[in-house]
Amino acid sequence: MPTFSQTWLPFIYLYGVGGIFFLSGMIIVKRAKAVNFERKRHRFWWNVTIFGFFYYMALHVFLIVAALYF
Amino acid sequence: MxxxxxxxxxxxxxxxxxxxxxxxxxxxxxxxxxxxxxxxxxxxxxxxxxxxxxxxxxxxxxxxxxxxxxxxxxxxxxxxxxxxxxxxxxxxxxxxxxxxxxxxxxxxxxxxxxxxxxxxxxxxxxxxxxxxxxxxxxxxxxxxxxxxxxxxxxxxxxxxxxxxxxxxxxxxxxxxxxxxxxxxxxxxxxxxxxxxxxxxxxxxxxxxxxxxxxxxxxxxxxxxxxxxxxxxxxxxxxxxxxxxxxxxxxxxxxxxxxxxxxxxxxxxxxxxxxxxxxxxxxxxxxxxxxxxxxxxxxxxxxxxxxxxxxxxxxxxxxxxxxxxxxxxxxxxxxxxxxxxxxxxxxxxxxxxxxxxxxxxxxxxxxxxxxVHRPAKKWLTKKTLNFKEEDKxxxxxxxxxxxxxxxxxxxxxxxxSAFPTVYEAHGYFHSTLTPPLVVAIFLGVFWKKFTNASVIATFVVGVALMVLGMYYPRPLIQIFAQGTPYDAAHPYVYIGALYNLFVCVLVGVITTVTRDQQRKIVDSIKQNPNHKTIASGITLLSAAIFMVIVFNLFSLPVLLILSVIMLFLVVISSNYYSKYSEETHTEGLTVWGIAKAKEMFKGSKVNDRDGETIKINFRLKDAPEDLMYFSKNDMIKMSAEQGDLVYVSDARKYLGGLKSVHSIFGQPHNEDGIVYVTQEHIDQGQFVMDKILTAEKEM
Incomplete structure (x- = not known):
């Protein structure tokens, strides 16, 4: 059985440290008013960025679980 | 193998x-x-x-x-x-x-x-x-x-x-x-x-x-x-x-x-x-x-x-x-x-x-x-017309x-000295990207990041990265997070963290101390020999850079020299450059995108959502870069005179290959018709009798 450092530690590090960068980006662009929430297209792109983060997270969870249990 | x-x-x-x-x-x-x-x-x-x-x-x-x-x-x-x-x-x-x-x-x-x-x-x-x-x-x-x-x-x-x-x-x-x-x-x-x-x-x-x-x-x-x-x-x-x-x-x-x-x-x-x-x-x-x-x-x-x-x-x-x-x-x-x-x-x-x-x-x-354009501007006074220059x-x-x-x-x-292309590419990324990555990133997202800070990031950041190459242990080892040391190719990947860290450190320190730097530069400028002092500071920082690059002393001495060089570089940069946060950040950081858009258009931006319309084109002999649509078509596009327009061949599979950008001119009354110049037809490679699409940009 693979060890923790081969399975979930890289995952936690990836989305923990990477998540800090991602969240910082979202906060900065919001505070800088680079996203105008009154515009439909901007709201769409804002939602796409959030979706993308969880999409990749789910993809990695799926791949790790598949490797370990299937 | x-x-x-x-x-x-x-x-x-x-x-x-x-x-x-x-x-x-x-x-x-x-x-x-x-x-x-x-x-x-x-x-x-x-x-x-x-x-x-x-x-x-x-x-x-x-x-x-x-x-x-x-x-x-x-x-x-x-x-x-x-x-x-x-x-x-x-x-x-x-x-x-x-x-x-x-x-x-x-x-x-x-x-x-x-x-x-x-x-x-x-x-x-x-x-x-x-x-x-x-x-x-x-x-x-x-x-x-x-x-x-x-x-x-x-x-x-x-x-x-x-x-x-x-x-x-x-x-x-x-x-x-x-x-x-x-x-x-x-x-x-x-x-x-x-x-x-x-x-x-x-x-x-x-x-x-x-x-x-x-x-x-x-x-x-x-x-x-x-x-x-x-x-x-x-x-x-x-x-x-x-x-x-x-x-x-x-x-x-x-x-x-x-x-x-x-x-x-x-x-x-x-x-x-x-x-x-x-x-x-x-x-x-x-x-x-x-x-x-x-x-x-x-x-x-x-x-x-x-x-x-x-x-x-x-x-x-x-x-x-x-x-x-x-x-x-x-x-x-x-x-x-x-x-x-x-x-x-x-x-x-x-x-x-x-x-x-x-x-x-x-x-x-x-x-x-x-390189070419700035050098040509500096070396020759001869002016060429657009076509000659372009050629x-x-x-x-x-x-x-x-x-x-x-x-x-x-x-x-x-x-080719690395065992695989992967390692070679990894080492290349770790060593060549950090100074530029940090400079662009802080420049775009931090308005207070100054000219002296970016020069220090390039010069002192690179010097500290060179030190990391000479002394991977202990400098990179501190950041290695348990990655083993390989003597042939030390810290190929994690070296990036050390390099990013030193560049960010230099950028942040020099930005938060910008007021103190200006005070020192002001006091130097009051000295009658200020030009000599500034030249001396620049030469000394260049000499220290060379000492570090050629690894002429022990690590502790080189680190002390790096700190001295950091001080000298920011003083020299502040002395020679005319940097103003107000003019040098307008439309150039994430904090001024609306302004950048306005500068792009050259007037107030029209953000109202409009339709994309289909039209036929007719030739008009006009000198300006203007396109003339009907009043009704402009209403459909939510466009006003002076707004920017994008006109393209309606065949979607061309992906915009035959298209052109222009400006809305005075409207007329013929719906479904746009009057364009010969230059528009040439630029857009438009084909007679083929339908075009038009949409307002901003």
Whole structure:
């Protein structure tokens, strides 16, 4: 059985440290008013960025679980 | 390690030659759309998102990926895909920050941004660093092409009675000549369209290898069961082995590489500049990262996974000690029939050529914008008209392309010392990207980041990085997070974290102390000998830089000298430059995108949503760059006189190839008709009686 450092530690590090960068980006662009929430297209792109983060997270969870249990 | 030669049959070679000729003819056809240097380099800001997205696939996948990821797939399994799936963290920064800035500021190169945001000195330093980065990238491309072609050739060749030993460097020189000739006469529009075709072919070829490979090993079930569990994990082991570990690659690729790719890869940025507007750029970027990158991860790495499965079942077919960089070619040869193997190799080598020519095109763009034009302005007072100047610049661009091709070949020499292309590329990313990545990033997202800070980041940051190379222990070891020390290639990946840290540290310290620096500079300026003092400070900082670069003292002394140099560099930069936060940040940071948009248009922005309409065009003899629509059509588009308009051939499959940007003129009363000038028809390559579409930009 693979060890923790081969399975979930890289995952936690990836989305923990990477998540800090991602969240910082979202906060900065919001505070800088680079996203105008009154515009439909901007709201769409804002939602796409959030979706993308969880999409990749789910993809990695799926791949790790598949490797370990299937 | 086992080497392979003379793989493939004469049928394969015929298929390869035919493919190459076809793709060159295809590219040459589109080179007719290069009317100016803007078209040659940027494709004229007119293309649809799907065309750019597919074109990016060929650049990203083709550069070195099939060889390097198949090699790591063979050595480590599915975790070879991790670098393709760690780019999302910087998407908010890119699509809401950097992308609108590069489009609205109309910058033509990264160094030009540095001049607008900081100063001409900063532009000069950024040009040196960027050209080094791009030439290095070209070198990696050539090395990969050489390694891909090597297994196909015999160890020796006899031509006209002369015997030649086939060496990697010899082969790379021949490849460089072919690539140089193609790009010199193609230009960006040709590159975009060649890459578009190759994007599809590459994905198809990669999937074909996977399907044929699965069939060879007995189906997906057998393949899955053959691989050990650790080989099926999508992320590598946390910090071992030194040649492939998660934490190092996260900082080298996920952070330095992702920011480098999105923010300073001129090849990629020029693609986004070729999209018709920011929204299309966002579509291209997100579609590429969300869907094409995971697919590409499978496409480029699967040959290594298949090879591993074959080596478990039948080690005599693929011995476990096969050279990893040859594994893609070896697998493709084993699993496919003659002709099919030729097609796969043609797709691979043509895609590698695409990546290299994109980079060479981008390098020439940087040369023209940041070396040729400023140097010409400085050296000559003679004014040429637009056409003469454009002709001269196109010739200069072609000479520059040839020169950078030669430099790219020379860059192969240090990279070929690494065991695989993957390690060479990792080291390249770790060492060459951090100063520029930090400078661009802080420049775009931190308004207070000053000119003195960016110069200090370039000079002192690079000096501290050099110290890291001389003294990986203890300097990089502190950041290694348990990654073992490899004496031959110390901290290839995690070195990126140290390099990023020292550059950020220098940038932050020099920014937060800017008021104190100004006070010191003011007091120096009050001294009657201030010019001599400033020259002395500059010379002393240059001398310290050389002492560090040549490692003339012990580490503690060099670190103290670095601190002294930091002080001297910021004082010197503040003394000589005229930097104002107000004027140098207007429309150039994420905090002023609305202003950038207004500056782009030249008047107040009209953001009201309007329709895209279909129209016929008629010629009007007018000197201005104006298009005349009917009142009703302008109401449909929510447009007003003076707004910007984008007009394109209505055939969607052209992806904006036949299109033009202009300005709304005085409206008339003929609905469905637009009056355009001959220049619009020429620029947009509009065809009489073909319907056009029109939409308001802003």
């Amino acid at each position: 086992q080497a392979h030669h003379s793989l493939g049959t004469s049928t394969d070679w015929i298929v390869m030659v035919v493919y190459f000729i076809a793709i060159m003819v295809f590219g040459s056809y589109f080179s007719k759309y290069n009317r100016t240097t803007t078209d040659f380099f940027f494709g004229g800001r007119r293309f649809s998102w799907w065309l750019i997205a597919m074109s990016i696939v060929a650049t990203g996948v083709g550069s070195h990926s099939f060889i390097k990821y198949s090699a790591k797939g063979f050595e480590a399994g599915f975790s070879s895909s991790m670098t393709y799936m760690n780019d999302w963290f910087f998407v908010p920064f890119f699509i809401f920050g950097w992308l609108p800035i590069i489009v609205y500021t109309r910058i033509r190169s990264i160094p030009e941004y540095f001049e607008k945001r900081f100063s001409p000195t900063t532009r000069f330093l950024a040009t040196i660093l960027l050209l080094l980065y791009m030439i290095g990238y070209v070198g990696i491309g050539f090395l990969t092409m050489g390694k891909a072609m090597m297994p196909l050739l015999p160890p020796e060749l006899t031509i006209l009675g002369f015997h030649f030993e086939v060496t990697l460097m010899g082969l790379i020189i021949v490849i460089a000549v072919i690539v140089g000739v193609y790009i010199t006469y193609g230009g960006q529009t040709a590159v975009i369209f060649t890459d578009l075709a190759q994007g599809f072919v590459l994905i198809f070829a990669g999937i074909l290898v996977f399907v044929l490979g699965l069939d060879y090993v007995g189906g997906f079930g057998v393949f899955w069961d053959l691989l050990p569990t650790t080989w099926k994990l999508p992320l590598a082991n946390f910090n071992t082995p030194p040649g492939f570990n998660f934490v190092g690659i996260f900082w080298e690729d996920g952070i330095a590489g992702s920011v480098g790719f999105l923010f300073m890869n001129m090849g990629l940025i020029m693609r986004f500049m070729a999209t018709k507007n920011v929204d299309e750029g966002r579509k291209a970027a997100t579609f590429n990262i969300l869907f094409m990158l995971p697919l590409s991860a499978i496409v480029v790495g699967n040959a290594g996974w298949i090879a591993k499965a074959i080596s478990i079942v039948n080690p005599s077919v693929i011995p476990p000690d096969t050279n990893p960089d040859a594994i893609f070619v070896v697998v493709a040869n084993i699993i496919s029939h003659p002709g099919v193997f030729g097609f796969i190799m043609a797709a691979l080598t043509a895609a590698l050529m695409s990546s290299v020519d994109t980079l060479l095109n981008a390098t020439a763009a940087v040369y023209i914008n940041d 001269q610049e196109l010739s200069a661009a072609r000479v520059a392309t040839a020169l950078f091709t030669v430099l790219g070949v020379l860059a192969v020499i240090p990279f």
